[in-house]
Amino acid sequence: MTDKRATFGHSRRNFLTAAGAGATLALAGCMGSSDDDETTITWVMNPAEEAVDIATQYRPLFNYLEAETGVTIEGQETADYAATVQALQRADENDRMFADTSPGAVAQIPDDIDVVGMRLAFGSELYYSLITTTVDSGIDSLEELEGETIATAGATSVSGTLAPMLMLSQAGLDVGGAPDGSPNDFDWRPSDHDTAREQLVQDPDIMAAGTGAFSTAPHVPQEQFDELSEDFADISAEYDGAGSRDPELKLLAVSDPIPRAPIVVNADWDEDLRYELEDLMHEAESDAFQHDPVALAEDLSMDPEILDKDEDELTEEEQEQLSTFADHELWFDGIEPADHSDYAPISDLANELGLDFEEL
Incomplete structure (x- = not known):
């Protein structure tokens, strides 16, 4: 991946403007499975911010992938970074599993995962x-x-x-x-x-x-x-x-x-569907990562009319609600192809601390 530091943008969106929000996922502890009528993909969801319902946050991307392929994506929230790594380590060739992880997971369990891509935040890698x-x-x-x-x-x-x-x-x-x-x-x-x-x-x-x-x-x-x-x-x-x-x-x-943090996939899963989903992530336009603002407000039990108010019209409670709304914006708007080599700086960081990532 080329170095784009000199040209990175840093624009931010105040609100999300494209359709695709849905109800909060019913979370499942099982791995991906299939039957005659439905193929289920497990997406292990790595926690980062305690106040954010990550299943709600990821709904636009899941809707996009489901609409393009007909699969069902089930979010499996984990308690912490270690639990995400453990879920990926347990997966085998029968588990259809993607995950959003910390960059450190690439160095920690390199043989268990393949890197699908690096999440881009408004142009920044x-x-x-x-x-x-x-x-x-x-x-x-x-x-x-x-x-x-x-x-x-x-x-x-x-x-x-x-x-x-x-x-x-x-x-x-x-x-x-x-x-x-x-x-x-x-x-x-x-x-x-x-x-x-x-x-x-x-x-x-x-x-x-x-x-x-x-x-x-x-x-x-x-x-x-x-x-x-x-x-x-x-x-x-x-x-x-x-x-x-x-x-x-x-x-x-x-x-x-x-x-920036990667999307990874269970390395043992090898079927055409996996690569179709990976290609869809790489090709996704920015609106595939965006909520419908009214639907998101309703998911968060907010009155959507708050979104149209001027800042000086907002009560303190409404300002807090808008902060919660912004926190549930999906923080990236693209997934660029990447591989393990893009995360070599993480291994270098661990080496400077005298750590063996695979032993953590």
């Missing part, structure tokens, strides 16, 4: 990890986090834990082999991206949070990114929305760019 603190914490640098408590996302999350651990290590803190062990210079609380951010805001004992930029960039003013990163504004799809939400957070560090 790359994203970032951030370490933030509250505006009144008194913390101005990573070095000052020695002896403090830091919240992060899941232990094997690249943007939520691995990249923050590397940034902390490069700042001189002893991470003690984390995430495959306990840090020596600070206390560590792993969870998920949204929970880490909320713990930072609500728990006075937590002095910083490591998360993907998609979780915390809306709470960080753009000028802070301009000061700490040479390329965040040009590359990150999150830049346009930076500083748009309360409470405001203070930016302590921005990672190097990270390859």
